[in-house]
Amino acid sequence: MNTDVQVMPSRYSLFMQGTVAMIPLSVAVIPWGLLAGSYAIESGLTPIESQALSAILFAGSAQLVATGMIKAGVGLTTMLLTTLFITSRHFLYSVSMRDKIGPLPLRWRLALGYLLTDELFAICGNQSDKRFEPWYALGAGLSFYICWNLATFVGIVAGSYIPALNELGLEFAVAATFIALVIPNIKNSPTFVAVVVALVLSVTLNLLQIEGALMVASLGGMLAGYLVETMVKKSS
Numbered sequence: 001m002n003t004d005v006q007v008m009p010s011r012y013s014l015f016m017q018g019t020v021a022m023i024p025l026s027v028a029v030i031p032w033g034l035l036a037g038s039y040a041i042e043s044g045l046t047p048i049e050s051q052a053l054s055a056i057l058f059a060g061s062a063q064l065v066a067t068g069m070i071k072a073g074v075g076l077t078t079m080l081l082t083t084l085f086i087t088s089r090h091f092l093y094s095v096s097m098r099d100k101i102g103p104l105p106l107r108w109r110l111a112l113g114y115l116l117t118d119e120l121f122a123i124c125g126n127q128s129d130k131r132f133e134p135w136y137a138l139g140a141g142l143s144f145y146i147c148w149n150l151a152t153f154v155g156i157v158a159g160s161y162i163p164a165l166n167e168l169g170l171e172f173a174v175a176a177t178f179i180a181l182v183i184p185n186i187k188n189s190p191t192f193v194a195v196v197v198a199l200v201l202s203v204t205l206n207l208l209q210i211e212g213a214l215m216v217a218s219l220g221g222m223l224a225g226y227l228v229e230t231m232v233k234k235s236s
Contacts, residue, residue, distance in 0.1 A: 015138060021140055034158065053066070120137065
């Protein structure tokens with residue numbers, strides 16, 4: 001008689017597993033949050049507006065770009081279009097995870113859709129439909145959201161009392177975080193080519209001081225990856 005019984009993890013257990021899995025990325029993003037909070041204060045936003053930016057927009061790279069454009073006096077339309085482009089990768093994330101999140105109730109789709117970040121996609125994006133657990137994803141996404149907002153709050157407070165906090169080199173956390181996210185996902189030639197092309201274009205165009213370097217590099221990387229993937233499929 002087989003007495004083996006498969007015990008399903010509880011909701012709390014799955015939630016805590018997701019929280020623990022996200023800890024390395026939550027810690028890595030703290031300097032980035034400090035920078036975002038202090039930079040928002042430096043750009044002329046009030047503490048409430050600065051915190052609301054993190055609580056509502058919840059997008060590190062977009063926040064830094066938006067606050068920089070506010071400081072430079074850029075128009076609202078240009079700011080919105082730039083922010084939309086920077087965060088457009090989340091459309092790809094949502095399409096990739098549609099089969100996992102689509103069957104869930106509306107409250108789950110709204111919650112996980114709002115919490116979907118580069119970090120959450122890195123944690124849950126490669127899980128199969130059968131392995132995907134919404135409570136696990138909620139624990140990972142919500143813990144990261146709380147950590148991000150706490151870090152920006154500290155940055156806001158520090159930015160109000162410590163001048164030129166953004167000159168301490170905290171912006172390296174932005175690059176370090178994305179390196180940690182990208183490198184483990186380079187598992188085939190199209191992805192490798194996309195990353196290399198985007199890297200080379202970004203560095204080269206920035207050295208040449210060409211405006212829109214980030215956008216051009218992103219589009220160039222995606223196009224290169226698509227072309228390589230097409231060639232691989234034709235040859236196979």
